[in-house]
Amino acid sequence: MKNKALAYARASAGITIAVAAVSAHAQSVPPTGYSGSGSRPGVAVQSDPSAPSLTRIPDTALSSLIRVDPAYKRGEAVGHAKVVGAFAVAETSKAHIVAAWSPGFLPVTLSFSDGRCYSLQADYEGGTLSNGRLNKVDCEGQRKLNKSVFPPSPPGRSLRMIGTAWGYSAWVDDRAKTTIITAPGGTIFQPLFTAQMTSNAIMAMNSPDSPGGNVTLVGKIKGRMTVVTLEVGY
Numbered sequence: 001m002k003n004k005a006l007a008y009a010r011a012s013a014g015i016t017i018a019v020a021a022v023s024a025h026a027q028s029v030p031p032t033g034y035s036g037s038g039s040r041p042g043v044a045v046q047s048d049p050s051a052p053s054l055t056r057i058p059d060t061a062l063s064s065l066i067r068v069d070p071a072y073k074r075g076e077a078v079g080h081a082k083v084v085g086a087f088a089v090a091e092t093s094k095a096h097i098v099a100a101w102s103p104g105f106l107p108v109t110l111s112f113s114d115g116r117c118y119s120l121q122a123d124y125e126g127g128t129l130s131n132g133r134l135n136k137v138d139c140e141g142q143r144k145l146n147k148s149v150f151p152p153s154p155p156g157r158s159l160r161m162i163g164t165a166w167g168y169s170a171w172v173d174d175r176a177k178t179t180i181i182t183a184p185g186g187t188i189f190q191p192l193f194t195a196q197m198t199s200n201a202i203m204a205m206n207s208p209d210s211p212g213g214n215v216t217l218v219g220k221i222k223g224r225m226t227v228v229t230l231e232v233g234y
Contacts, residue, residue, distance in 0.1 A: 039125075039126075039130075040123060040125055040130040040131045041056075041130065041131060042056025042130055042131075042132060043055065043056050043087075043131070043132045043133070044131045044132065044133040046133065046134065047133075047135075048134070048135070048136055050136075051118060051134040051135075051136065052089050052090045052091070052095070052112075052118065052134060053089075053090035054087055054088070054089060054090070054120075054132055054133070054134055055087065055088040055090075056086070056087055056129075056130075056132055057086040057087065057088055057226065058086075059082075059083045059084060059085065059086065059128055060083075061086075062083050062086050062221070062228060063082075063083055065195060065196035065197065065221065066081050066082075066083060066193055066194075066195055066196075066230065067193060067194050067196075068080065068081050068192070068193045069190075069191040069192060069193060069194065071190075071191075072183075072190060072191065072192055072193075072234075074183070074211075074234060077211060077233070077234065079183070079192045079193060079232075079233065079234055080212065080231075080232060080233035080234075081181075081192070081193040081215075081230050081231070081232045081233075082230060082231045082232075083228060083229075083230055084124070084127060084128050084129055084214070084229055084230060084231050085122060085124075085128060085129025085130075085132075085228070085229040086129075086226055086227065086228045086229070087120065087122070087129075087132050087226065087227045088224050088225065088226050089110065089120070089134075089225045089226070089227060090225075091225050094113075094114060095112045095113055095114040095116070096112065096113050096225070097110050097111065097112055097113075097200075097218070097225055098111055098112065098113050099111040099200075099201065100200070100201040100203070100218040100227075101201065101203065102203040102216065104203065104204070104205035104214075105203050105204050105205045105213070105214040105215060105216040105229055106120070106121065106122060106124075106129075106203075106214075106216060106229065107119045107120055107121040107122075108120045108203060108216060108218065108227055109137060110134075110218070110227075111139055115139065116136065116139070117136070117137050117138065117139040118134040118135060118136055118137065119134070119135045119136075119137045120132065120133075120134055120227055121133055121134075121135065122229075127231075129229060150164055150167075150169040150182065150186070151182070151186055151187060151188050151189045151190075152189065153171055153189050154189050157173075158173070158174070158175065159171040159172065159173055159180065160172045160173075160174060162179075162199055162200055162201065162202065163201060163202045164202070165202050165203050165204035165215075166184065166204040166205055166206045166213065167183070167184020167185060167204075167206065168181055168182065168183065168184060168192075168202060168204045168215055169181070169182045169202075170199055170202035170217070172198055172199060172200075174198065177196070177197070177198050178194050178195065178196055178197070178198075179194065179195045179197055179198065179199040179217060179219065180193075180194050181193050181194070181195070181202070181215060181217075181232075183232075183234035184206065184234070192232065192234055193230075193232070195217060195228070196221070197217065197219045197220060197221045197226065197228070198219050198220045199217045199218060199219030200218060200219050201217070201218040201219070202215065202216070202217055202218075203215070203216040203218075204216065210233075211233060211234050212231070212232055212233035212234060213231075213232060214229055214230065214231055214232070215229070215230050215232050216228065216229045216230075217230075
């Protein structure tokens with residue numbers, strides 16, 4: 001009887017530890033959600049017929065446009081950047097995107113010139129974004145979140161600062177039509193990666209237990225307004 005009671009106590013403790021571990025893991029999951037298996041469409045069926053058209057761009061189609069700076073190194077760590085999701089958002093002559101913001105890397109609020117705002121949401125499944133959709137939301141104005149201290153760009157370079165998020169800073173080289181991203185915590189201007197796009201907004205969220213996270217850029221790629229999310233490490 002004593003042995004059975006001891007075995008039950010051990011089993012109960014094991015269940016408690018397992019539940020605690022699952023809860024701790026869930027707290028670290030980004031708000032868009034993760035799923036270990038299954039397959040979903042790149043874009044969900046749009047419930048609002050007046051919403052701008054949304055197109056899922058294959059991750060591999062943009063991979064060559066992202067280049068980790070070969071000179072980047074922090075201690076033994078080297079840079080990492082991988083496209084995990086990209087959506088093209090249709091614009092018209094009467095309605096184009098004028099601002100974008102998010103408290104994390106998703107969902108992204110897109111503000112249009114005609115006064116409408118839409119929230120771009122997606123599911124993070126199997127290391128890539130899927131089920132993208134646009135939902136109309138109130139335009140409450142851009143939130144000034146995660147303001148960071150960042151090193152200035154080097155003298156002699158014509159770079160335009162477009163924003164910061166979770167320690168990352170984004171600079172646009174208008175002549176080269178590129179966006180340069182620096183990592184959190186740097187004391188000098190040290191590019192982490194360069195994207196072949198002219199961005200106008202950056203959003204991000206860092207991992208709580210490793211030097212990395214997700215970065216989302218909003219801007220033009222070959223004249224097409226695009227929202228790109230990357231998995232990065234620094």
